[in-house]
Amino acid sequence: MGDYPATAPGQPASPRGGTSAPGQAETAPDDSANVPAIAARGITKRFPGVVANSQVEFEVLPGEIHTLLGENGAGKTTLCNVLTGLYRPDEGYVEVGGEPFRFHSPRDAHQAGIFMVHQHFRLVQPLTVAENVILGWSQQRGMWFSPRRVEREVAEVAEKFQMPIDPGAKIWQLSVGEQQRVEILKALYRGARILILDEPTTVLTSQEVRQLFTTLRGMAAAGTSVVFISHKLPEVLAVSDRVTVLRAGRSVGTRQTADTDARSLAHMMVGRDIVLTRRPSAARNQLGETVLALQDVSATGDLGTPALSGVSLQVRAGEIVGVAGVAGNGQRELAEVIAGERPATSGTVTIAGMPQRGTPWEAIDAGLGYVPEERLGVGVAPGMTIADNLVLKSYREGGPILRAKQGLQTAAELIERFSIVARGPKTIARELSGGNIQRLLLARELSGHPKVLIAASPTRGLDVAATDTVRRLLAQSAGESVGVLLISEDLDEILDLSDRIAVMYRGRVVGVVDRDDADIDRIGLMMAGVGS
């Protein structure tokens, strides 16, 4: 994949792209605009069972906004973790300012001016904005520091990049969008020359997105290189100078934003025209009775803010209902409320005719199977064996003494039947690859013969083979009269599998449509909160 052969410093590997960055600072002669601020050269990174990055070539020029585009699991985050020194590449190297750069720790990256804003913020809640900004980075000597001076300095940086924020406010008082600004401020205050933002817009309102883009353009104009990670094409086209597309861990090409459009980028990203491998819809009259019913269910999120408001939803035996929506619109809370892990503040949940009082054991006893979004650590106990994990719900049956031999035997059968790749039933779950962890989880949930199955982002981060297995198993369960609730951000997946599609926006079900007369554009608008 040698799009860019290794070049000596000073010789541009590709023409300078983009037209932004007018006021670019050029102090040293070898820092000319043609030398990439940061570049990945032939990066390969393997994890047990997966090649997350394979011979990836990627470079960002000074003062450029460069998007890294790719589907979930294409290797974007891995690449960024390599660029910031969090991961060590198995092959290839990172270049900073035209020279190979060796990281010993993320601290080296910070000293070189490379910063990343993660999807999950790393802020200390009880401290103020200014305190978070200087945490671990104070230039002031001695024991004392002057909060007022720091606040003034932080305010200056914020002003310069048009980021409205109160430096004296405590983090917990801030909205998610404001917290993100603090993360960006942290980087700018510390002299960021390269800023990497991992899917920054997923948590923002559209107004906050516009605000963010203004800030990013200002930063680029001041000479900072911005790496913008996304899989939302309109945003990508709106903000970036160039786009590099990753697909299945490989870099498939780089385009000037001006010379391309959404369709061709989508094609590069997916690598195929969308293939329809739809599950045939279940015939209406073949559906069984309602096995899952939610009536006016409301619940609060982790921060105490309303996460679900008045959700009503029915799933009948033998049908797959897809829940579509942008992440963070209440899907996770929906799954947790049904599974009894999160209390509903009002409304009722009924599983297979059994009204729920909101405890996990009641839901399990009523016949709920649940594939949680977080597989390792919630759905699977990481430090326990495959055999133990397979009986995680069924160990209660029988007396107070466990039947270890029988457990091992059943485990061996399930490993075989669900083609889990492992040394044996006594393998520790943590040692399995993502796909096999998901197979293990499904093996347990489906072998328990559930009446209702909730699958939350069941294929996220999985490779093609595992994704295919999971989808096949979901379709098969519906064929065996299980009522399936499929929660996914992958709209294609929902369209391929579901009979009906419920769209969530801001904790509400804004519409339920039959798959056969679903209109993608309309669903997209509903997901964005427009029309319904």
Place this chain on the structure above:
Amino acid sequence: MIRFVARENVPRWLNFVVPLASVVLAMIVAGIMLAATGHNPLTTYQHIVQASLTQPGAFSQTLVSMTPLMFTGLAAAIAFRMRLWNIGGEGQLYWGAIGASGAGLYFHGLPGWLLIPVMMAAGLLAGMLWASIPGFLRAYFNTNEILTTLMLNYVAANVMYYLIFDSTSYWRDLVSPSARVFPQGKNLPANASWPALQIGSLTIPFGLIFAVVLAVLLWGMIRGTRYGFEMRVLADSPAAGKYAGIRTRRKVLSLMAISGGIAGLGGASQVGDFSHVLDPRGLEQAGFGYTGIVVAALARYNPVAVVVTSFFIGMLVNAGFALQGPGFPIGLTGTMEGILLFCVLGAEIFTRHRLEIRLPHARPKTQVPAPPAPVRPVAHGGGMS
């Protein structure tokens, strides 16, 4: 550059070799300390072995020293195993002693075969109830059990002192002549003395035999029962436990009670096997509850291993009494215990991790021919803007 890298697989032999090597290391470090304070390490170690094993009666005495440590060690191990940091073994043991001595005094008319189980039950129950207070607070209000159990140790100690020193309670001896000079507890009747197994010159306390059986039962419970399975799930991942429908609160409360009950049995054994009286000063000075935490930690919370580690610490305690004198302050044995704990726990990192040593400024492994420029770990400073 030196750093620890997590092992993907932990070979089985490491689980034995690393603790053994760390004990050897501890002996070397302690030897240096002994030499520095003017003691010959080799003769000191020889003394320890003599005083705790080979001298006449020494082995039996070590068994006496290890008995309460095994109870408190098991109590700590079973709770810590599930990440419940019950450091209240001390107070729970006091309550066990209060309960067992009270039962022994009150039911003095019963025959021994009945009175002894009654005393054990009373000790168990008292310890369970006392531990249920922090257990309940932790389960339902998420109160930090480290603080509550620790604080309740002091409360329990005060209660115990109150019963003997500051009140005319049922436990206090108000008639015998010596009790008029100095407050003391009532002596238990002879039929409340627990029997000991005599093999030749060796005396094995009843409590010790009971504790060994208990250790095996607890080990079996963790490995082979539903209850133990739930414990292991919650220890590994509380979120997975909740997801699997385990009633977490009940589990926390019941496990705290079990842990406290075991420590309470230790208190009962102390009364029934050895002191035959409620002796606040003796119990407090011994500090069985705190030493039990060391015992559990050395055993890596494995109940069967507690049998071995409590013997080991029992040896040290016993040797400490023998070595103690003008030339050998008691603090030295405490220091040796500390060094042992430090080495064994510190070495644990080597079972889960391996040491990686790399030379600084090594060239990056590259597939592409390396460019001519020299490798610089830190790029140019703040020359921009």
